[in-house]
Each structure stands twice: as C-alpha cells, then as structure tokens.
Amino acid sequence: xxRYPSPSRPPKRQRVTLVDIAAAAGVSRGTVSxxxxxxxxxxSATRERVEAALQELGYVYDRGAASLRSGRTSTVGVVICxxxxxxxxxxxxxxxxxxxxxxxxxxxxxxGESPERQDRILTRMREHGVEGVILVPTAxxxxxxxxxxxxxxxxxxxxxxxxxxxxxxxxxxxxxxxVRLGVDHLVALGHRHIAFVGGGERHSASxxxxxxxxxxxxxxxxxxxxxxxxxxxVDPVDASRAILEVLAHRPRPTAAVCFNDHVAYxxxxxxxxxGIRPGRDFAVVGFDDRRDIAFLRPALTTVSIKPQRVAEAAxxxxxxxxxxxxxxxxxxxxxxxxxxxxxxxxxxxxxxSRESAG
Amino acid sequence: xxRYPSPSRPPKRQRVTLVDIAAAAGVSRGTVSxxxxxxxxxxSATRERVEAALQELGYVYDRGAASLRSGRTSTVGVVICxxxxxxxxxxxxxxxxxxxxxxxxxxxxxxGESPERQDRILTRMREHGVEGVILVPTAxxxxxxxxxxxxxxxxxxxxxxxxxxxxxxxxxxxxxxxVRLGVDHLVALGHRHIAFVGGGERHSASxxxxxxxxxxxxxxxxxxxxxxxxxxxVDPVDASRAILEVLAHRPRPTAAVCFNDHVAYxxxxxxxxxGIRPGRDFAVVGFDDRRDIAFLRPALTTVSIKPQRVAEAAxxxxxxxxxxxxxxxxxxxxxxxxxxxxxxxxxxxxxxSRESAG
DNA sequence: TACGGTAATTTGATCGATCTAAACTGTCAA
DNA sequence: TTGACAGTTTAGATCGATCAAATTACCGTA
Numbered sequence: 001x002x003r004y005p006s007p008s009r010p011p012k013r014q015r016v017t018l019v020d021i022a023a024a025a026g027v028s029r030g031t032v033s034x035x036x037x038x039x040x041x042x043x044s045a046t047r048e049r050v051e052a053a054l055q056e057l058g059y060v061y062d063r064g065a066a067s068l069r070s071g072r073t074s075t076v077g078v079v080i081c082x083x084x085x086x087x088x089x090x091x092x093x094x095x096x097x098x099x100x101x102x103x104x105x106x107x108x109x110x111x112g113e114s115p116e117r118q119d120r121i122l123t124r125m126r127e128h129g130v131e132g133v134i135l136v137p138t139a140x141x142x143x144x145x146x147x148x149x150x151x152x153x154x155x156x157x158x159x160x161x162x163x164x165x166x167x168x169x170x171x172x173x174x175x176x177x178x179v180r181l182g183v184d185h186l187v188a189l190g191h192r193h194i195a196f197v198g199g200g201e202r203h204s205a206s207x208x209x210x211x212x213x214x215x216x217x218x219x220x221x222x223x224x225x226x227x228x229x230x231x232x233x234v235d236p237v238d239a240s241r242a243i244l245e246v247l248a249h250r251p252r253p254t255a256a257v258c259f260n261d262h263v264a265y266x267x268x269x270x271x272x273x274x275g276i277r278p279g280r281d282f283a284v285v286g287f288d289d290r291r292d293i294a295f296l297r298p299a300l301t302t303v304s305i306k307p308q309r310v311a312e313a314a315x316x317x318x319x320x321x322x323x324x325x326x327x328x329x330x331x332x333x334x335x336x337x338x339x340x341x342x343x344x345x346x347x348x349x350x351x352x353s354r355e356s357a358g
Numbered sequence: 359x360x361r362y363p364s365p366s367r368p369p370k371r372q373r374v375t376l377v378d379i380a381a382a383a384g385v386s387r388g389t390v391s392x393x394x395x396x397x398x399x400x401x402s403a404t405r406e407r408v409e410a411a412l413q414e415l416g417y418v419y420d421r422g423a424a425s426l427r428s429g430r431t432s433t434v435g436v437v438i439c440x441x442x443x444x445x446x447x448x449x450x451x452x453x454x455x456x457x458x459x460x461x462x463x464x465x466x467x468x469x470g471e472s473p474e475r476q477d478r479i480l481t482r483m484r485e486h487g488v489e490g491v492i493l494v495p496t497a498x499x500x501x502x503x504x505x506x507x508x509x510x511x512x513x514x515x516x517x518x519x520x521x522x523x524x525x526x527x528x529x530x531x532x533x534x535x536x537v538r539l540g541v542d543h544l545v546a547l548g549h550r551h552i553a554f555v556g557g558g559e560r561h562s563a564s565x566x567x568x569x570x571x572x573x574x575x576x577x578x579x580x581x582x583x584x585x586x587x588x589x590x591x592v593d594p595v596d597a598s599r600a601i602l603e604v605l606a607h608r609p610r611p612t613a614a615v616c617f618n619d620h621v622a623y624x625x626x627x628x629x630x631x632x633g634i635r636p637g638r639d640f641a642v643v644g645f646d647d648r649r650d651i652a653f654l655r656p657a658l659t660t661v662s663i664k665p666q667r668v669a670e671a672a673x674x675x676x677x678x679x680x681x682x683x684x685x686x687x688x689x690x691x692x693x694x695x696x697x698x699x700x701x702x703x704x705x706x707x708x709x710x711s712r713e714s715a716g
Numbered sequence: 717t718a719c720g721g722t723a724a725t726t727t728g729a730t731c732g733a734t735c736t737a738a739a740c741t742g743t744c745a746a
Numbered sequence: 747t748t749g750a751c752a753g754t755t756t757a758g759a760t761c762g763a764t765c766a767a768a769t770t771a772c773c774g775t776a
Contacts, residue, residue, distance in 0.1 A: 030726055030764085031724080037764090061485045062761090063422075064486070067763085084649070152418075268655070295595075386756045419733090424732080424734070425733085426763085
C-alpha cells in the first residue's frame with residue numbers, strides 16, 4: 001500500500017455514526033437517537049425512513065458513547081466463585097437468562113476462588129459502569145472487600161454464600177436445614193455413626209452446613225463420639241482421601257453426609273474401589289442435586305437446590321435494589337428438599353434402576 | 359470556589375473525574391491521564407502527587423469514556439455454546455485467564471445452544487466494542503451469522519467447532535482422529551461390533567467424530583453390519599435411551615464409543631442398571647476427559663483434550679489476528695490422546711487416574 | 717385568519733476520557 | 747546571550763451518543 005505524504009489528512013472515516021444515518025435519512029441526530037430508543041415521539045413515516053438508513057448503512061450502536069452521556073448501562077455484573085462447578089455454571093446461566101428477560105445485560109466473570117482475582121474483577125466491573133453486582137464470594141474473601149463495596153455505594157448482593165452477611169443483601173439456600181434433612185433421613189434409616197465430609201474452605205456455606213450437621217446430630221441425641229467431621233477440599237481427589245479417613249475411624253461410621261455432590265462423587269467412587277457398596281454397606285448423602293448427578297450409580301441421594309430459583313430471586317432483588325438503593329438489607333432463603341435415590345439404601349420410587357432389591 | 363445558591367439546579371456533582379484529580383494534584387487533566395496509563399513521560403515526583411490524589415479521592419477509571427476517545431477497548435468477546443458443560447466451562451475459564459495474562463479483558467457469554475441468542479450476543483458484543491471474538495458456535499448456526507461476522511470486519515475465530523470452516527480462523531481439537539484412537543483401542547482388545555452413541559446435534563464436531571468412527575471401522579475391515587450409529591442429544595437422559603437401543607440391536611455390539619463424556623456418563627449408568635458391567639461385559643469409551651470424569655466408577659477410558667491447550671491457542675491466534683486483521687485464515691488443531699482407565703477392561707494399574715498413551 | 721396546544725423535530729451543550737500539537741523547563745554547547 | 751534539545755506538561759479538539767430546551771409542524775377551533 002502506497003503511503004502518500006498527504007499534506008492534509010488521511011481519509012480515515014470508518015465508523016457509521018448517528019450523523020451518517022441522520023444525513024442519509026434527511027433528519028437530525030436527535031431524531032435518529034429517538035428511533036434507536038424506540039421513542040413514541042417519532043412519526044412512523046420518519047421512523048421507517050430512519051430504520052431503512054440504519055439497515056442500509058450497517059449501523060452499529062455504540063453503547064460506550066451512549067452510557068457516557070446517559071450515565072446508565074443497564075448492566076449487572078455477575079461474579080462467580082468457580083464456574084467449573086456445574087452448580088455455579090447453571091446458576092450463572094440462569095442469572096444471565098433472568099436478566100435478559102428483564103431487559104438487562106450481564107457481565108459474567110469467574111474468580112476461580114481467588115480473592116485477588118475477585119478484587120480485580122470487582123474493580124473492572126466498576127470501571128465498566130455496571131449498575132449492580134451479584135457476587136458469589138470466594139472462600140476467604142476479605143471483609144474489607146465487602147466493606148469497600150458497601151462504601152462505594154454500588155448496589156450489590158451476595159448469593160449462596162456471604163461475608164458480613166447481616167449487613168448486606170443476600171440470596172441463598174438454607175444450608176443449615178438442608179444438611180439436617182440429610183442427617184434426619186439417615187437417622188430414620190437407623191444410622192447412628194454419621195460422618196460429615198467436607199467443609200475445608202472458609203465461607204459461610206461451609207460453616208452453616210457443618211453447623212447443620214452438628215445441630216442435627218445433637219437433636220437426635222447422638223453424642224460427640226458418634227460425630228465425625230473430616231474437612232476436605234471440594235474436589236473428588238481430596239474427598240477420596242477424606243472418606244478413607246472416615247473408614248479408618250473407630251467406631252467406624254456407617255454413613256456420611258457430604259459437603260456437596262462434587263465431594264459425594266469422589267466418596268462414592270472411592271467406596272466402590274474399596275469394595276464397599278454405597279447404598280448397601282455404607283450410606284452417602286450429597287448436596288446441590290447437580291443436574292447430572294442423578295446418573296451416578298448408585299444414584300445419589302442428595303439435598304436439592306434449584307439454581308434457577310436462587311438465580312431468579314437474586315435478579316429480582318438486585319433490580320429492586322438498583323431502583324431503591326437506600327432500602328435496608330434483605331435476605332431471601334431458598335428451602336432445600338431431600339431427593340431420595342439409591343445411595344442410602346432407602347426404598348426409592350425413581351425409574352432408571354431396579355438392581356437394589358432391598 | 360464559592361457556589362452561589364443558583365435557584366435552579368441541584369448540586370449533583372458526584373463522580374470523581376480526571377479534572378478533580380488534576381485540581382487536587384495541581385496538574386492538568388493530560389498529566390493525570392498519562393499517570394493512569396503509566397506513561398514514562400511523567401516525572402516521578404509528579405506521578406507520586408497524582409497517585410496520592412487518586413487514592414485520596416477514590417477515583418474510578420471510566421473505561422467507557424476512555425475507549426470512546428481512544429477507539430480501543432482491549433477486550434475480546436468469548437461466546438460459549440453451553441457453559442453448563444464442564445468441558446466448556448473449563449475452556450471459558452482458561453480463555454479468560456490467558457487473556458488476562460496477556461493484558462486483555464474478556465466478556466464471556468453463554469448462548470446455551472440457541473442460535474438466536476447467539477446472534478443477539480454477537481450484536482451486543484459489537485456494540486460494546488470488543489476488538490475480537492472467540493466463538494464456539496451453537497449447533498445449527500446459520501451460515502449467514504458467520505458471513506455477517508466476516509463482512510463486519512471484526513476479527514474472530516471459531517473454536518472447537520466451525521461453520522464454513524475453511525474460510526475463517528479456527529482452533530480446535532482433532533475430533534476425527536480422536537475417535538479413531540478410541541476405535542483402535544477397542545479393536546486391539548478384540549472388539550468387532552462397536553457402536554457409536556451420540557451426534558444428534560448438527561455441528562462440525564459431531565460430523566467429524568462420526569466420520570472418524572466410520573473411517574476407523576472401515577480401516578479395520580469392519581463391515582457395515584458391524585457398524586451402528588445411534589444419534590442422541592448430548593445428555594445422560596437421552597444417552598440412556600440410546601444405549602438401550604444399542605443393546606437391543608442384533609448382532610449385539612460389545613462396545614460403544616460415545617460422543618463425549620457426558621454421553622458416556624449416561625451410558626455407564628444405564629449399563630449398570632441393566633446388570634451389565636462396563637469394562638467387563640461391555641466396553642465404553644468417552645471423549646473430552648472432563649476433569650471430573652476420572653472418578654466415575656468404573657473409571658472411564660476416554661479421549662483426552664486439554665481445554666487449556668485449546669484456550670491458549672485460541673487466545674494466541676485471536677490476538678495475532680487483531681494485530682494483523684488482513685492475514686489469511688489459519689487453523690490450529692490440537693491432537694488428542696487416549697487415556698486408558700477401566701471401562702474397556704483393558705489392563706489398568708491402581709489409582710483413580712493412571713494414564714497411558716494410545 | 718389567527719390562535720392555542722400538542723406532536724414532532726432540531727440545536728447546542730455535555731458525559732469523561734484521550735489525542736494532537738504546542739509550550740514550557742532546564743541543561744549544555746556555541 | 748542565544749539556540750538546540752531532550753524531558754515534561756498543558757490546552758483545546760474530539761470520540762458518539764443523550765439531554766434539555768427551544769423550535770417548527772400540524773391540527774382543530776374560535
């Protein structure tokens with residue numbers, strides 16, 4: 001490409017803007033803007049002319065420019081602690097859908113359980129001008145992160161887990177009673193030595209699930225010696241180590257409530273490796289009821305939380321909070337439900353299996 | 359500066375801008391801007407003064423305003439076909455990391471296998487001014503979607519699947535030879551009647567995996583009557599139906615290559631329900647080697663693709679394409695590797711995941 | 717015909733940053 | 747003293763839209 005020493009200026013004009021459309025349609029910038037925003041002020045004949053020009057010239061709206069002037073982005077930031085956990089992937093996806101349904105956009109980001117990354121993401125989101133944030137905080141989120149968020153005045157809520165819970169909006173599931181359901185079920189089946197596997201990470205969900213376990217055990221009159229908590233990372237590999245530790249304990253527990261399905265997955269696999277049949281020789285309960293977990297064999301009995309319900313409640317609340325930033329903190333707690341399948345040996349009605357004639 | 363009680367306007371001033379910082383630090387807007395962009399032009403004494411003011415006043419950078427003027431966003435859009443598939447969640451997460459590492463930002467969006475949603479997402483991304491797009495196209499993506507993308511001049515590439523493949527940049531895995539590895543393994547173990555389960559969706563990955571199956575079967579001299587393709591949706595529920603269909607076929611296949619691990623998951627579960635032991639009575643091969651799949655029991659033999667490698671190649675290519683938009687289409691194909699575990703009955707050592715090359 | 721009032725459209729200022737080109741500072745050689 | 751020349755800093759103009767207020771068009775009615 002020959003580069004002429006053009007003494008004047010290069011013919012750079014590229015982007016199609018409002019002005020170009022206005023010229024083509026024989027109207028002013030302002031009118032085009034009204035058409036774009038579907039204002040009822042525009043006469044329909046004019047609207048058609050403008051829309052034709054829009055089409056013709058291949059106009060692309062510039063949201064950055066628009067929101068610079070208007071001060072609005074109609075965008076909510078969604079920060080997920082770990083998108084590779086199917087429960088949260090599902091949650092993120094549902095939040096996205098619900099926001100779109102309400103006419104809002106979302107920016108989804110994954111902190112990967114890194115508080116530093118989470119801080120960077122939050123900063124970036126503010127720089128992008130999101131009007132609100134739905135945050136699933138990482139384990140070990142600094143209180144200062146939340147305090148700074150509060151100070152900044154940006155509407156936000158915490159979902160499924162929380163830091164400084166009482167002082168911020170929150171939407172989540174009932175971890176405490178969810179685990180209780182699991183323990184109740186096991187006790188009803190005659191188990192007394194029941195272990196809790198998981199909860200190595202420091203966040204409210206972890207603490208509450210463990211507390212639910214303790215409380216349920218005590219409520220059933222099961223003493224300290226019948227309890228056993230083996231923390232582990234939320235990961236089948238570490239879950240495997242943890243369940244071996246449970247099996248080595250004396251007196252040996254006959255059942256385990258797992259932190260979540262991901263942990264239960266590793267537990268079930270390891271039990272099988274040990275020649276112990278889950279649902280016959282040992283009972284296992286999960287948590288979350290991940291969409292895919294019903295196909296594990298033996299099918300997992302677990303505490304079900306529908307990510308969609310949490311997502312919809314979160315979207316509902318964040319949009320209300322954006323509209324009324326000064327209203328007080330609000331909490332929405334989704335109730336869990338126990339889904340009985342095969343892994344506790346309880347009689348179960350569900351379809352796909354017929355092996356366990358118990 | 360005294361603010362007289364001008365009877366009209368409210369004292370709205372809220373946002374801290376460059377002007378405020380400039381005033382506080384006793385310099386001009388321009389200098390503050392230079393500091394923000396870490397320009398070496400600024401004298402260090404000045405820089406410190408500005409940075410102090412930045413800190414003091416709680417300045418928040420406005421990316422929208424900056425990119426309006428500069429014309430740059432340093433952002434790449436990432437469109438994922440289905441974020442609830444752990445393979446893609448992992449991929450998205452790795453893309454995000456690689457971009458951040460290179461000093462770029464990403465906007466991640468999930469089309470949920472909906473072409474309409476995908477179109478809306480692509481439009482929105484252009485409106486946000488992304489400088490490039492990494493697209494994992496949904497099944498049934500219209501050619502026009504891709505053509506429009508080409509016409510628009512926005513640098514983009516397709517990842518893992520493609521439409522109009524030859525004419526656009528592409529980064530993906532070798533589906534064809536991946537499946538071949540699976541078939542080869544089964545044939546080496548003595549299987550002759552081998553079914554292919556999956557591939558109900560219309561996209562290149564699906565077609566290529568099926569073609570790989572056919573080609574491998576033919577290469578081993580296995581006739582039409584020893585082949586069997588049962589399409590199914592990528593979902594354990596439908597996979598369950600499909601494998602039952604395979605079992606009902608006569609002569610009955612002794613092994614199945616599955617479209618991916620998600621399908622294999624449903625297949626393994628259903629086989630167990632039928633009293634058929636995977637790895638003993640029937641052989642199963644998956645595809646993807648999802649990070650969690652090694653903990654399925656019996657452990658799944660599968661074709662491994664590291665999402666990280668695909669992600670890094672995609673980021674590398676899109677950044678090069680953004681830098682040189684006029685260079686021709688380029689293809690990067692990541693080679694698969696067979697990971698032998700238990701589900702084919704091949705001799706395997708201990709442990710959850712011991713891998714051997716195919 | 718003039719008038720009032722609503723509907724439709726236009727104009728100039730503005731959002732908060734970056735760009736460009738010009739101007740300033742200080743040092744050193746002529 | 748002057749001028750050259752890096753190294754710093756600055757003052758408008760500018761990006762592409764929206765806002766607010768003003769203006770014009772249009773209609774029916776007095």
